Amino acid sequence: MKNEDSKGFYAEQADLAMEDHLIFEYRFESFVDPEEAAAHLCQEQSTAQWKRVGVDEDLRCQFGAKVIELTVIDQRETSHYPEMGNEQGPVYSCRVKIAHPHANFGPKIPNILTAACGEGAFYCPGISVIKLLDITFPDSFLDHFEGPKFGVQGIRDMLEVYDRPLFFGVVKPNIGLTPESFAELAYQSWLGGLDIAKDDEMQGDVDWSPLAERSLLMGKARRKAEEQTHEKKMYLANITDEADRLLELHDMCVKNGANALMVNAMTVGLSSIRMLRRHTQVPLVAHFDMIAPFTRVPYYGIDSNVIITLQRMVGFDSIIFPGLGARMRTSDQEVLENVEECLKPAGNLKPCLPVPAGSQWAATTLDIHKTLKTIDFGIVPGRGVFEHPMGPKGGAASLRQAWDAFKKGVTLEEYGKTYKELKTAIEAFG
Amino acid sequence: MKNEDSKGFYAEQADLAMEDHLIFEYRFESFVDPEEAAAHLCQEQSTAQWKRVGVDEDLRCQFGAKVIELTVIDQRETSHYPEMGNEQGPVYSCRVKIAHPHANFGPKIPNILTAACGEGAFYCPGISVIKLLDITFPDSFLDHFEGPKFGVQGIRDMLEVYDRPLFFGVVKPNIGLTPESFAELAYQSWLGGLDIAKDDEMQGDVDWSPLAERSLLMGKARRKAEEQTHEKKMYLANITDEADRLLELHDMCVKNGANALMVNAMTVGLSSIRMLRRHTQVPLVAHFDMIAPFTRVPYYGIDSNVIITLQRMVGFDSIIFPGLGARMRTSDQEVLENVEECLKPAGNLKPCLPVPAGSQWAATTLDIHKTLKTIDFGIVPGRGVFEHPMGPKGGAASLRQAWDAFKKGVTLEEYGKTYKELKTAIEAFG
Numbered sequence: 001m002k003n004e005d006s007k008g009f010y011a012e013q014a015d016l017a018m019e020d021h022l023i024f025e026y027r028f029e030s031f032v033d034p035e036e037a038a039a040h041l042c043q044e045q046s047t048a049q050w051k052r053v054g055v056d057e058d059l060r061c062q063f064g065a066k067v068i069e070l071t072v073i074d075q076r077e078t079s080h081y082p083e084m085g086n087e088q089g090p091v092y093s094c095r096v097k098i099a100h101p102h103a104n105f106g107p108k109i110p111n112i113l114t115a116a117c118g119e120g121a122f123y124c125p126g127i128s129v130i131k132l133l134d135i136t137f138p139d140s141f142l143d144h145f146e147g148p149k150f151g152v153q154g155i156r157d158m159l160e161v162y163d164r165p166l167f168f169g170v171v172k173p174n175i176g177l178t179p180e181s182f183a184e185l186a187y188q189s190w191l192g193g194l195d196i197a198k199d200d201e202m203q204g205d206v207d208w209s210p211l212a213e214r215s216l217l218m219g220k221a222r223r224k225a226e227e228q229t230h231e232k233k234m235y236l237a238n239i240t241d242e243a244d245r246l247l248e249l250h251d252m253c254v255k256n257g258a259n260a261l262m263v264n265a266m267t268v269g270l271s272s273i274r275m276l277r278r279h280t281q282v283p284l285v286a287h288f289d290m291i292a293p294f295t296r297v298p299y300y301g302i303d304s305n306v307i308i309t310l311q312r313m314v315g316f317d318s319i320i321f322p323g324l325g326a327r328m329r330t331s332d333q334e335v336l337e338n339v340e341e342c343l344k345p346a347g348n349l350k351p352c353l354p355v356p357a358g359s360q361w362a363a364t365t366l367d368i369h370k371t372l373k374t375i376d377f378g379i380v381p382g383r384g385v386f387e388h389p390m391g392p393k394g395g396a397a398s399l400r401q402a403w404d405a406f407k408k409g410v411t412l413e414e415y416g417k418t419y420k421e422l423k424t425a426i427e428a429f430g
Numbered sequence: 431m432k433n434e435d436s437k438g439f440y441a442e443q444a445d446l447a448m449e450d451h452l453i454f455e456y457r458f459e460s461f462v463d464p465e466e467a468a469a470h471l472c473q474e475q476s477t478a479q480w481k482r483v484g485v486d487e488d489l490r491c492q493f494g495a496k497v498i499e500l501t502v503i504d505q506r507e508t509s510h511y512p513e514m515g516n517e518q519g520p521v522y523s524c525r526v527k528i529a530h531p532h533a534n535f536g537p538k539i540p541n542i543l544t545a546a547c548g549e550g551a552f553y554c555p556g557i558s559v560i561k562l563l564d565i566t567f568p569d570s571f572l573d574h575f576e577g578p579k580f581g582v583q584g585i586r587d588m589l590e591v592y593d594r595p596l597f598f599g600v601v602k603p604n605i606g607l608t609p610e611s612f613a614e615l616a617y618q619s620w621l622g623g624l625d626i627a628k629d630d631e632m633q634g635d636v637d638w639s640p641l642a643e644r645s646l647l648m649g650k651a652r653r654k655a656e657e658q659t660h661e662k663k664m665y666l667a668n669i670t671d672e673a674d675r676l677l678e679l680h681d682m683c684v685k686n687g688a689n690a691l692m693v694n695a696m697t698v699g700l701s702s703i704r705m706l707r708r709h710t711q712v713p714l715v716a717h718f719d720m721i722a723p724f725t726r727v728p729y730y731g732i733d734s735n736v737i738i739t740l741q742r743m744v745g746f747d748s749i750i751f752p753g754l755g756a757r758m759r760t761s762d763q764e765v766l767e768n769v770e771e772c773l774k775p776a777g778n779l780k781p782c783l784p785v786p787a788g789s790q791w792a793a794t795t796l797d798i799h800k801t802l803k804t805i806d807f808g809i810v811p812g813r814g815v816f817e818h819p820m821g822p823k824g825g826a827a828s829l830r831q832a833w834d835a836f837k838k839g840v841t842l843e844e845y846g847k848t849y850k851e852l853k854t855a856i857e858a859f860g
Contacts, residue, residue: 046632049602049813052615053821059606063638083728086756103637104605110670110697111634118631118694118719122726123758123788132723172479175534176489185482201548202476204541207533208493240540243673244705264548267540269699275674289548293562293724293731296552298513301723301731326516328553358553383479391483 006039008050008058011066011099021099023068023136024116027299029079031087032126034094038067041127042098045120063104065115069097080299085128095133107144109271109314117302132302135309142347145313146274150283151350152343152376155317158259158283159195159232164407165365165375167195167399168236168320168355169392170382174200179209183217185392189385190225190233192396192421197222198380199238201264201287205249211237212252219257236260236285243272247279254281260317264289266307270314277315286316288357296329304334308341312352320380323356324368332371339372353378360384361395361429362402362422363412389424398425436469438480438488441496441529451529453498453566454546457729459509461517462556464524468497471557472528475550493534495545499527510729515558525563537574539701539744547732562732565739572777575743576704580713581780582773582806585747588689588713589625589662594837595795595805597625597829598666598750598785599822600812604630609639613647615822619815620655620663622826622851627652628810629668631694631717635679641667642682649687666690666715673702677709684711690747694719696737700744707745715785716746726759734764738771742782750810753786754798762801769802783808790814791825791859792832792852793842819854828855 030037042065050059074093105111117132171186186197205211218235226233237258239249265286294301311319322328324335335356342354354377361384388395401422405415416423460467472495480489504523535541547562601616616627635641648665656663667688669679695716724731741749752758754765765786772784784807791814818825831852835845846853
């Protein structure tokens with residue numbers, strides 16, 4: 001690109017009507033002059049060719065994406081991933097903020113994704129390695145999105161639990177149980193104190209456990225547990241399936257007694273969730289399958305924050321994502337940012353309940369609470385409840401006991417002397 | 431995992447009913463004994479807990495994913511991406527084939543993706559770096575998928591072109607033109623010899639060019655061009671939009687005269703494409719936005735072949751993907767594999783037309799043909815047609831002239847002496 005052409009893709013933020021723009025922030029490595037690379041990034045994602053042959057016009061002014069901030073962080077001898085470029089020589093590590101006129105695509109998930117992480121961003125001349133770090137949306141743009149129907153408050157109202165984190169549990173064995181056996185395990189876990197018994201992300205509508213049957217038995221078990229415990233309970237049914245079955249599965253599961261629904265968001269597509277959101281009568285919960293492949297590489301892909309934000313925008317009331325601890329290989333900082341993304345003010349969107357996940361048991365609640373400094377989160381053990389040596393009732397009880405110990409200022413070991421489920425959990429999982 | 435537990439996740443391929451399994455092939459790096467890591471990979475993606483507490487059972491036999499082949503390729507001092515693991519010490523680079531019982535999820539895209547690239551695969555103990563290389567489907571499983579409705583043959587029948595590659599062109603300027611100006615450019619390109627004039631991937635249903643109006647004008651322009659050239663033409667309309675608008679946009683565009691539809695597949699979700707496929711009256715074409723973020727990193731994510739296969743399964747008649755040449759940073763081998771994936775026998779699925787893309791002009795067709803050794807492909811220039819100094823009519827003509835030169839065994843330079851559009855193209859883009 002000629003130098004005078006590059007200038008058409010630069011602007012002062014103060015000169016732009018920022019309500020009319022999304023800000024895409026990238027970190028990239030370029031083998032060419034960073035200013036030229038950043039201009040290319042704008043060109044390729046917006047007006048690749050800005051005038052017709054033989055016509056004196058310039059479409060960049062109204063339609064071009066514009067660099068509003070460019071910082072060269074570092075000059076390195078090679079790219080972080082040298083196999084990904086065929087260029088030699090020094091690379092510039094840069095951060096760039098691009099103001100992209102949102103009229104180019106409108107308030108639609110697939111078209112936002114095309115602009116921010118389509119061909120333009122990922123096949124840009126001079127740039128071999130790039131990660132989309134953030135998208136900033138003006139409130140007026142967010143207003144087009146329904147967001148969570150229930151949110152944190154709505155889920156708490158359904159459960160009538162306001163003073164502690166929420167206890168999810170993934171019924172295990174996750175694969176292979178009959179609906180009867182499955183519902184019995186869930187029932188036991190609810191009796192023990194679980195708030196939300198859920199299907200595993202791998203357990204959809206399958207021949208060995210049809211959702212029609214499973215949701216019916218789970219609905220009955222839930223109501224029975226509610227009567228016996230005088231607590232409200234949730235059955236979170238996994239309706240992950242082809243896009244054109246989501247509404248039908250919603251209707252069936254809700255009728256049968258599921259009072260929350262899970263979808264493995266990226267495997268179905270965020271846009272389908274938006275469709276489901278407009279229809280749903282119960283809270284929607286996201287599971288994080290197929291997100292790691294594009295978020296976990298440090299210098300390439302898309303930051304997990306972006307996906308959390310989009311999941312909230314399309315209407316998830318709760319988002320399960322990789323949580324604290326070595327098991328999930330995710331930094332505490334990333335987890336904290338993801339939690340913040342769920343809960344922070346964002347136009348008129350309700351906050352959604354963060355559920356940082358991964359190999360949890362009774363004591364995990366306290367660790368997470370200590371790090372997050374809020375009670376607005378869920379934990380979601382699997383084996384920590386369902387492989388508890390006293391069974392799921394004991395496993396679920398141990399979760400509640402650990403929190404009670406914390407509230408009373410007693411150590412878990414001390415509290416375990418009175419409560420054998422907690423003591424057993426410490427011995428099995430501690 | 432205990433050693434005797436690991437064994438439950440191994441099997442001889444000969445002992446399994448392979449019709450009942452998909453084969454997931456991964457390359458991974460582990461900090462622990464590869465056999466243990468591979469067993470974990472099976473466990474986490476299938477029966478994470480395979481018995482209830484207090485019940486003597488083993489769900490692994492029927493429901494467990496099983497290692498059927500494990501090869502340690504290399505032992506390395508550090509992982510390829512050391513920032514992605516917190517472990518120290520030597521790592522084993524491995525390839526593994528896992529037979530996963532498909533009854534665990536069924537013939538559904540989101541549930542296949544959950545099994546193959548969900549939490550189980552990407553958050554497996556001992557494995558920091560992993561890439562899904564391939565999925566092998568038994569023909570009986572593929573039979574559940576409709577695949578391309580038209581395929582290569584169907585598209586050729588519509589265009590009545592059987593003896594050469596197909597010439598797509600992305601109308602440019604892509605962003606900012608009125609529908610009238612846009613249709614005029616397309617019309618000129620059709621007159622020049624283009625087969626398929628298409629919307630850019632960034633150009634959806636937007637206020638400055640509503641699809642209702644654009645498709646109507648493009649339909650008229652197409653029919654006019656067909657009358658004048660006595661050739662069949664296609665208008666490929668980009669209906670990328672929220673999932674619940676796809677069918678409505680299909681109906682409108684087809685009624686107005688679009689005779690092929692493009693969707694940026696991953697931004698909407700492959701499952702929504704399957705829904706569209708069941709409804710469509712015209713060929714469906716995929717564009718590759720949001721695929722690079724999880725396919726381009728050499729040792730992490732998902733191989734592009736897998737996504738090509740899935741796009742064919744859900745029903746795309748043609749797939750646009752990163753093509754040959756330095757511009758797209760994709761190896762010739764990967765492009766060749768992607769082409770092969772489109773065209774190879776796969777149960778009853780029709781072959782779909784590969785369109786390897788990226789900064790093309792007249793001469794590109796010959797380069798691609800030389801490498802692919804087939805005429806069953808499309809090229810998809812943008813500026814190579816629409817920034818041609820003689821305008822889109824000249825640009826399109828230059829594509830046809832280059833192919834004619836090749837068929838006659840004449841060099842482009844020689845042919846350009848007679849055909850000024852080709853000569854001008856060589857001067858502008860050569």
